[in-house]
Amino acid sequence: MTLKNTRYWVLLAAFAAAPAFAQNxxxxxxxxxxxxxxxxxxxxxVQQGQQDSPKLQQAVREELVNREILMQEAIREGIPSKPDVKAQVAVAQQTVVLRALIENYLKKNQPSDAEVKAKYDELVKQIGGKEYHLHHILVDNEQQAKDLIAKIKGGASFEDLAKQFSKDPGSGKNGGDLDWSDPKAYVPEFATAAEKLQKGQMTDEPVHTQFGWHIIRVDDxxxxxxxxxxQVKAQIAQQMQQxxxxxxxxxxxxxxxxx
Incomplete structure (x- = not known):
């Protein structure tokens, strides 16, 4: 009877200890x-890109066991009590807490879809740039450029002269066609000259850049x-949160x- 009772209490103790052990x-x-x-x-x-799996769980267990063994040795040697170590631990602890504070704030202050859309509409009004459909002819010297301008004004084909004389290997074979683009994508002197032109206009004087002398025409x-x-909803929301x-x-x- 006594033996059975002893076993009974042993079993109860094991069951009582099981939940606590499971937490470690x-x-x-x-x-x-x-x-x-x-x-x-x-x-x-996982946040850094690894896949959660039994293998990862086991690797983490081994890592933490190794850390605990080393930590116990560090404590035995009095490392945590050193002033410089204490200072570094304080900074690391502060970093973790502040990161959690920021994550919590951002989670509670996510902009609504309506707020993001309103911001998008505002940006569209503010940015509203222009694209130009341009043609150009690039030559090595100013006089040649002036001669070509005179020929074009006299009725010669801009495209034919571009194919014959332009030094730009990309657009020359296409009659000088640069297609649609923002003039600011080009060098400043070229961009400034192009933006001064209206649809259908051509520069009256050659435009000098580091590449040579340009004749520029705005088609549209x-x-x-x-x-x-x-496409930009997520980026706008993130910027608003920041x-x-x-x-x-x-x-x-x-x-x-x-x-």
């Missing part, structure tokens, strides 16, 4: 390694089409007493 992934020299620590490391590795001008809302975070930090700083 290992016990090293009597010091438990909590499962929460392993979960945090796994989550960090159109508003730059904005990217579709869905702006809110910056305002949050500035507000806290303005209220803080710094001596």
């Amino acid at each position: 992934i290992a016990v090293v020299n009597g010091s438990p390694i909590p499962k929460s620590r392993a979960d945090a490391l796994v989550a960090q590795l 001008v159109r508003q730059t089409p904005p990217p579709p809302f869905e 702006e809110k975070l910056q305002a949050f930090e500035e507000d806290l700083r303005s209220k803080a007493k710094v001596q």
